Amino acid sequence: MSVTDMEVPEEKSKRTAPLTSDNARESGLRPLQRLTGDSRLARINGDTLAQTELPYHSRFAREFLRGDFNFAAAKMTVARGGKLLAIESEFRTAEAWFKKAMVWADALPKRQTVVYPEMVTLQIKHAMSGRLVRLLTIYDQLFLKTMGALLARAVSAESRQRALEAGEARISKIGYLCIPDNDCFAPEGVLLSGPSDHTEH
Template sequence: MADQDPPKKPSSGLRPIERLNSEERLSRLTPATATATHHEYCSKFARDFLDAHFYYCSSKFVVARGGKVKALDEAFREAESWFSKALDWIAATEKIEIPLFYESREVQVSHSFAGRLLRLLMQYDRIFAETLYSLNCGSITADSRETTTVIAAKRIKSIQQLCIPDTDKFAPDGTLLNSSRSQTHGHA
């Protein structure tokens, strides 16, 4: 009975899905232009974003053209301005540092937008840690800390959301085009 062939896999059904945000996908798009950097983080948001979305966004940055580039650049400018103001506000508060556990990871940066996104993640982590230090000192409230970290995460997620539509879904001025005519005409 040892001569029997192994059972055949069914010819129908779904194939396993490869992760769309893997480093392999990014290396197929930009094998020669990516540079590596080490990123340290202490927040769950930064870790989860790096795991689930960073390389997907990076691959979309590489192929973005026209209006999509304009929309992404504008979203980055708005986020960078907000993060700058938030960090200035936090810098003015009193803090008592407590030990935090940091993880380190090598990250491939394939495009200037990927570098900007990584910088925002690093700034998110600073906001996460420094608001915790300020909360520990009593110079900000728990609600202020929660609101600030939620808004910071939304700023980063809004950039990720702009990565999802294809380039042809953006007008030259960077506005997202309506993809469904039925919504325009009131059809279900």
């Protein structure tokens, strides 16, 4: 991957509150007790009624799951028209980026290290929710693979951080597009106005 492939997109969603070290377990992350937006998602009758157990290792995955996943999943379920097109387009962009990133990460020499995951149960009520889970899973794999490469001195801390931040931005952009209402998008999937008035988490 080139340096430009690692660049962060211009628009990024607001991050959730930083993780503290209180009650940290072996993974270094606090287990998730509650996900923001779970009551909103519970009220929606989705296309599918499935749930999955997701292991996660990274702080970004934890913060996104805690603060953004259920909200985004609920919004995806009711997205229509231009908003649906915009979200689907951003998924394709993110999936293509992660495909290249994983080819890059797989080629790096690595040292084996044991990192214990935390687990969270997620409700999947729409196909795009499943796609979001897959992206978070791939991001976590990128996090672990580049950690092993860093230990093997096959990648610099700066290059690893740049790759992780670019991946984080790709996932955050999807959450960002979920915030505005359907009528904030043109039929062709262009966001007409910013989400500043629709930040209801």
